[in-house]
Amino acid sequence: MGYTREQLLAHLQELRINFTKYDHPVVLTVEAQAKYVGDVGSALSKNLFLKDKKHRYYIISALPETKVDLKVLSQRLGLGKGGLRMAPEEALGEILQVPLGCVTPFALANESARNVSLILDQGFKSQESCIFHPLANDTSISLQAKDLNKYLMSIGREPAYVDLEANPRVGKDQPPDLAALVPSESIDLPDSTEKIGSLESLPQHHIPADPKPKEVKAKPTKAPAKVEKAKDKSLVGSIPPVPFSDAGQFVEEILDKTSALLLAEITGDSIKQHGEQLGSVVSKTIRKHLSAELKNLAVMFKNTAYTEGFSAGIHYQPKRV
Amino acid sequence: MELAGWQVSGKIDYDKLIDKFGCQRLDQSLIDRVHRLTGRPPHVFLRRGVFFAHRDFNEILDAYERGDKFYLYTGRGPSSEALHLGHLVPFMFTKYLQDAFKVPLVIQLTDDEKCMWKTLSVEESQRLARENAKDIIACGFDVTRTFIFSDFDYVGGAFYKNMVRVAKCVTYNKVVGIFGFTGEDHIGKVSFPPVQAVPSFPSSFPHLFSGKENLRCLIPCAIDQDPYFRMTRDVAPRIGYHKPALIESSFFPALQGDTGKMSASDPNSAIYVTDTPKEIKDKINRYAFTGGQDTKEKQMLYGANLEVDIPVKYLSFFLDDDAELDYIKQEYGSGRMLTFDVKKQLIEVLTELVERHKRARAAVTDEMVDAFMAVRPLPSMFS
Numbered sequence: 001m002g003y004t005r006e007q008l009l010a011h012l013q014e015l016r017i018n019f020t021k022y023d024h025p026v027v028l029t030v031e032a033q034a035k036y037v038g039d040v041g042s043a044l045s046k047n048l049f050l051k052d053k054k055h056r057y058y059i060i061s062a063l064p065e066t067k068v069d070l071k072v073l074s075q076r077l078g079l080g081k082g083g084l085r086m087a088p089e090e091a092l093g094e095i096l097q098v099p100l101g102c103v104t105p106f107a108l109a110n111e112s113a114r115n116v117s118l119i120l121d122q123g124f125k126s127q128e129s130c131i132f133h134p135l136a137n138d139t140s141i142s143l144q145a146k147d148l149n150k151y152l153m154s155i156g157r158e159p160a161y162v163d164l165e166a167n168p169r170v171g172k173d174q175p176p177d178l179a180a181l182v183p184s185e186s187i188d189l190p191d192s193t194e195k196i197g198s199l200e201s202l203p204q205h206h207i208p209a210d211p212k213p214k215e216v217k218a219k220p221t222k223a224p225a226k227v228e229k230a231k232d233k234s235l236v237g238s239i240p241p242v243p244f245s246d247a248g249q250f251v252e253e254i255l256d257k258t259s260a261l262l263l264a265e266i267t268g269d270s271i272k273q274h275g276e277q278l279g280s281v282v283s284k285t286i287r288k289h290l291s292a293e294l295k296n297l298a299v300m301f302k303n304t305a306y307t308e309g310f311s312a313g314i315h316y317q318p319k320r321v
Numbered sequence: 322m323e324l325a326g327w328q329v330s331g332k333i334d335y336d337k338l339i340d341k342f343g344c345q346r347l348d349q350s351l352i353d354r355v356h357r358l359t360g361r362p363p364h365v366f367l368r369r370g371v372f373f374a375h376r377d378f379n380e381i382l383d384a385y386e387r388g389d390k391f392y393l394y395t396g397r398g399p400s401s402e403a404l405h406l407g408h409l410v411p412f413m414f415t416k417y418l419q420d421a422f423k424v425p426l427v428i429q430l431t432d433d434e435k436c437m438w439k440t441l442s443v444e445e446s447q448r449l450a451r452e453n454a455k456d457i458i459a460c461g462f463d464v465t466r467t468f469i470f471s472d473f474d475y476v477g478g479a480f481y482k483n484m485v486r487v488a489k490c491v492t493y494n495k496v497v498g499i500f501g502f503t504g505e506d507h508i509g510k511v512s513f514p515p516v517q518a519v520p521s522f523p524s525s526f527p528h529l530f531s532g533k534e535n536l537r538c539l540i541p542c543a544i545d546q547d548p549y550f551r552m553t554r555d556v557a558p559r560i561g562y563h564k565p566a567l568i569e570s571s572f573f574p575a576l577q578g579d580t581g582k583m584s585a586s587d588p589n590s591a592i593y594v595t596d597t598p599k600e601i602k603d604k605i606n607r608y609a610f611t612g613g614q615d616t617k618e619k620q621m622l623y624g625a626n627l628e629v630d631i632p633v634k635y636l637s638f639f640l641d642d643d644a645e646l647d648y649i650k651q652e653y654g655s656g657r658m659l660t661f662d663v664k665k666q667l668i669e670v671l672t673e674l675v676e677r678h679k680r681a682r683a684a685v686t687d688e689m690v691d692a693f694m695a696v697r698p699l700p701s702m703f704s
């Protein structure tokens with residue numbers, strides 16, 4: 001059976017850990033949580049549940065203002081670039097046994113989470129106390145970092161504090177510094193249709209189809225699910241490729257933009273307004289609006305061609321005499 | 322580099338600053354002259370007074386008219402990966418200068434400076450320098466006219482010789498006065514200033530400018546760099562070089578207005594070049610300080626306070642169309658337009674800008690960075 005809030009709180013008391021419990025309406029984001037417990041003198045936490053390509057899972061627990069760059073973390077863990085993703089919704093229920101918006105280090109108490117790696121922001125150590133969800137979204141507890149450590153040790157986990165904003169070089173001579181935190185075993189999530197019966201029961205407060213907790217930059221809010229796509233947009237590499245090395249495509253792009261503007265400008269109204277002058281009016285408009293943009297495209301085209309030439313030049317093998 | 326006692330807080334009186342520093346106002350006659358000499362409309366930053374002060378810019382223009390070209394020098398301290406719009410401003414203006422005057426440009430990435438002043442390792446600052454170079458290239462610089470270099474890569478040879486020449490002319494007391502060094506500061510910091518001074522001298526770049534020792538240099542920068550380049554201008558004639566000319570900009574306002582400070586650790590104080598359209602929209606709607614009234618009724622009665630309104634200020638940076646901006650100022654100032662509408666307009670403008678930047682950025686490969694940073698001749702740099 002999934003570890004419950006009551007069981008957790010009882011366990012904390014057994015360990016003689018001092019904590020303060022706050023009840024509030026269900027919250028799904030740090031921002032919402034902040035409304036209720038933002039000024040009790042404790043540091044809030046943002047908690048991410050991540051997975052890598054080999055089905056290994058991680059909880060990153062950090063101060064809201066700490067920048068967590070998944071790309072960097074992925075490299076530091078030795079997963080290459082882009083090896084870390086947000087874990088799918090089902091994983092929250094299956095592995096952590098918590099509802100959406102409730103990722104918390106305490107979820108590691110569950111047997112199903114024994115192979116989940118926990119990475120804690122070293123920023124917590126300098127806080128007087130920190131706030132986490134005790135396995136439920138309508139409660140928050142604040143406790144000292146050292147007490148969190150005590151709890152983690154009691155469930156057989158070694159707390160790992162990391163400078164999450166550090167960005168050490170990872171390369172041939174510099175091994176990934178967090179490689180030790182990668183779980184030794186992966187977790188195979190059964191197909192959603194088979195999950196009944198094989199695992200512990202689902203948590204009480206399951207809230208379907210809602211925002212995933214997620215941050216890439218230091219934001220105090222967990223953004224809605226759409227941000228997953230938007231986040232990809234902000235990863236420069238995944239913008240659709242631009243036609244800067246193909247002359248044909250380059251010209252097509254220019255003609256597309258020009259046509260679009262042309263069509264937008266030639267309307268029933270504008271014909272009536274300008275009559276025979278419409279040609280020169282539209283021509284002026286096109287120049288005004290597109291000149292800078294097309295020049296920029298052309299510069300990038302030129303730079304790309306030059307770069308290719310440069311590359312060829314440095315690899316050039318002189319003729320043997 | 323940041324300078325001693327330089328606190329940017331509250332409303333800045335730029336006239337006082339010009340008086341205090343002793344530089345000159347960039348007046349309309351100079352702007353008209355630029356228009357004439359370049360045959361194209363002056364850049365929006367000139368028209369709106371973003372670049373508003375200078376030293377010896379008229380001499381640069383005199384020389385240019387005589388047929389003596391010049392080169393541009395600007396730089397970036399790569400302290401973080403995230404660039405915001407304020408960082409782009411000097412580069413956008415420099416690109417315009419490069420295109421309008423058809424002159425070469427050197428861009429210095431002071432990775433050594435950031436390594437010394439921040440808690441960055443050598444490798445990390447080098448990495449950031451390369452990452453920043455990509456955003457800089459994405460601003461549209463012409464590779465046949467642009468040399469980007471990082472201090473860790475380039476210092477040495479002729480560059481270093483000039484560094485020593487400059488260093489010999491500046492006493493320890495002088496740098497303490499300018500930069501506020503104390504006995505606790507490490508010697509790396511104390512000996513850094515010449516590194517940022519010598520790109521002003523063409524002999525620092527023999528692969529580009531050998532034979533052109535008389536070439537003048539124009540430095541677009543933010544006005545807080547003025548005391549620093551005064552040091553360089555002081556030294557130049559003593560070692561037989563032209564003084565570099567400066568063209569200086571005001572500060573880019575933080576989203577929260579005059580009371581706010583733009584800070585890399587507060588993502589809501591600025592718009593970043595990696596922000597998504599939704600993030601831009603949210604930031605402007607939630608955090609932009611406005612001069613609009615609290616209620617619609619009050620707004621229609623009193624109009625907005627354009628002095629403090631951030632959306633209007635941002636539009637004056639990024640909305641190219643003078644007529645459109647004037648219209649917005651009129652309507653908003655008189656109360657006929659609401660803050661919501663101005664913000665909407667700004668969001669559109671910024672989103673287009675950021676998306677365009679992202680596209681350009683995506684096309685910048687590591688090979689392209691290598692090409693820009695290669696020590697190579699630029700045969701067509703003046704054509």
